[in-house]
Amino acid sequence: MALRGNVYRILEDIVGPQNISEEPVILDTYAFQWLAETISGTKFCTRPEAVLLPGNVEEVQAIIKACNRYGIRYKAFSTGWGPWNTVEGEGVLQLDLRRMNRILEIDEKNMYAVVEPYVIGSQLQVEAMRKGLNCHLIGAGANTSILASATSMAGYGLTGIFTGYSNCNVLAVEWVLPDGEVLRLGSLGSGAGWFGGDGPGPSLRGVMRGMIGALGGLGVFTKCGVKLYPWYGPPTTPIEGIHPLDGMPIPESFRVHSLTFPSWEALADAVYRIGEAEIGYVMGRALPPGLIPALNVGSATEYAQMLQLVSTEGMMDEFKYAIQIFLGANSARELEYQERALEEILSESGGKIILMLEEQSVKNILFRHLIKSEGISRVFQLAGTFATSLGAGTSWDAAVASSKFGEQLKRKYIERGAIADDGGDLAWGGAYQHGRFGHLEEIIMYDFQDADSLKGADEYVEESAQATIEKSLGQPISIVRGMAEHFGPTSCDYHIWMRRIKKAFDPNITADPSFYIEPEQPPGK
Amino acid sequence: MTLQDYRNDIQRCSRCSLCKWLPLAQIKSWRFANACPSMVWGNFHAYSAGGRMIAALSLLDGRIDYTDKLVEIVYQCQMGGACDVSCKVNRDLDPLEVMLELRAKCVEDGQVLPAHMVMIESLRSDDNVLGELKAERGKWAEDLDVKDITKEKADVLYFAGCRYSFDQDLWKIARDTIALLKMAGVDVGISGKEEACCGGRAFEIGYRGEFTKYAEHSIETWNAADVRTVVTSCSDCYGAFKFHYPRIGKKMNFEVLHITEYLDRLIKEGRLKPTKKVPLQVTYHDPCHLGRLSEPYIPWEGVERKVLGQVVIKDPPKEYRRGTNGIYEPPRDVLRSIQGLELVEMERIKEYAWCCGAGGGVMEAYPEFAQWTADERIEEAKATGAEALVTACPWCERSFRDALEHNGAKIKLYDIVELLLEAL
Known part of the structure; x- marks a missing residue:
């Protein structure tokens, strides 16, 4: 179904002919997405009817008013990574906001x-x-x-x-x-x-x-x-070395450590103490055991070799209850305070610094990864794609509980051969706002081109989501359609409020509701 | 490998858009954060490397058919490979190879651009891609006292390439190069009008048959003539010799050097002594084909295998080209050897350099896009405060000259050879 000629012309007048397209090749590049296979069984979700590139708020406003006038749905995205950016149903416009980039x-x-x-x-x-x-x-x-x-x-x-x-x-x-x-x-x-x-x-x-x-x-x-x-570092941040061993020299004003603890409980307590002491610039499980080998390798093949090596030598055990922490301060005295506070927390919680990650070049790599937030996309590299679930998204204790459960659950799917054997623990996240909020999502890596693997991944996400309700593990970070309907009844019926908001703000239902909430309650719910 | 062979890799694209940007840790400013000229020019996702991979998948799956827009998307790209470097920071994918295979498929299916047909017709009739007469090829060296390698032996074959052979504005640079080599006492010869195109541009625009013909011709001719060293000032040709020639599997019994590598060697051996001061602050533009695209081709044949349950590995292990082994220091060392000259760097350098705009058949098919791309680079050069932009490729030189003529930017433009000659 193409846009009616007059509608296309109206939209074209708003954004200019070079900023609207109905070309199938262009539309397909907006339908293709990470995780699309979990929705459609292929790499493609629904094709939008047309893609528009508005350049300013006035153009966005004019497009939306036209959509309301002619009963057309739309969905906007910014960088557009993830299936929730795609449209659902026929005749939906995709607004790509990349021209609004200042x-x-x-x-x-x-x-x-x-x-x-x-x-x-x-x-x-x-x-x-x-x-x-x-x-x-x-x-x-x-x-x-x-x-x-x-x-x-x-x-x-x-x-x-x-x-x-x-x-x-x-x-x-x-x-x-x-x-x-x-x-x-x-x-x-x-x-x-x-x-x-x-x-x-x-x-x-x-x-x-x-x-x-x-x-x-x-x-x-x-x-x-x-x-x-x-920011306590220099105004520009040089990168040294050759990829994948390129690192960011650590400024004098920072300290970088990986810490290990004797148990989940000790780790959880230490993190709360770190929050209470208001120390730390970066803190969390940046390198859960399954990602340790990925720190300085260049390919999936090298990852597999490294994982086998570190597993054989028992090195993974040291990372089981581990976190990374960067201390940063604007004065030597403040940094000294933070170091001393950390020492005391380690001493009281039985934690220690992981010496094998104290090597300067390794710390530089870690500093680059975490300050620049560029490392996590490795989880695509190893099996082809990844999915994530659990997470809690409430307290740090809940996050830890969710992580402990996640590891158990993952083990089942690893043993079935459905997902990558990363050692079982890829719980990524941290405690934020000085420990007032916590999140640890359990990542799985799988091969979507393998039917058994895809099925296993789907089941893992489903089972973990269900478990969050049964075991009170907070809201999972897995983004699935109908999420509000699923979790609302356990969380103050928030889905009912969302539906009311949707209807009040969008009486003509022109903003594509597919990943937000359907305006009407689905039959049978 | 054919496009179909890359199908699994293509599907593993996550649409993360990292191919649009410099590797994240390499970004130094909002203004110069982009890596891909095509994406900034075209704006729709299809103009990115990831977008082209999706287009390739759609085509393979029969979801789309050829249209003028698809062909435009395929060819409105300089194939400079910055996307490939960015993608490979964390991925085992080869987007540049996919784009090259997509072009080859387009040509195979008769989906070609008129501007590229003109280049190929010229190649077929006159051994060059510039629409010039073969008989005119050696004119740039007329009255130069240099050996004709088709008649007598020389230690070094200087390969001028199509651009230096026919672009009269640039003849001086090629002639200066011969002068420099002779000053260093190099026994150098040229092929004159018998020289033929390297075939690299044909490869880039998808014409595999023509490429193979010219690659075989070059290798067989030089092997037969017992040529030991080929030196070229053209980065495009150099990139073709290093990145594309190994694909045809013919042994090359000769060493290939870019002029900047050779001059650097001559300076370090004391055979060239730049003693005169050249008081100038310059910034250096890394040509794509001398930088990331000169990294040697790494052949791989194998299969995908699963380990650790679902981790997909290449068996035997596949080595990926990440741009780090391009030619970056020799041109800089030549510049550093010139007294009084100060080198200041742009933000996007070495394997992360922004393209000049000329490559991949863009200058011929989409001149406006080529010029805009060059304008962007000139803006970046100006932002350093340098008085001059220096490069080491006739295609970059042409592109920048055209842009400067059009935009009137106040920055001088040199080839490295010109500055070195001034310093001797």
């Missing part, structure tokens, strides 16, 4: 930045670092949109102990509502600039994004402010 402001004094949707984490980070500041980067990678993570999606990264996470870093927002009106949230709503997410001005952060975000189902976010944090 950093509008970095307010050094008040420590915030204002960005458009297609500014990626790395871009904002390097510009902020020039001014002695840093931004929160999510673990998925600094190739993702800062705005999307802040307004529309879950967003956790390992500087979270210091920088919080994306949900909490969003300040004022410019939001084109599903009916085409522009709403300015927070301080922007009272003409006071971008510094505040909750006022002076309308505070609708919970409505706008809730916990996970509306995943494109509630209009289009065209600008937002995000918090920035101190």
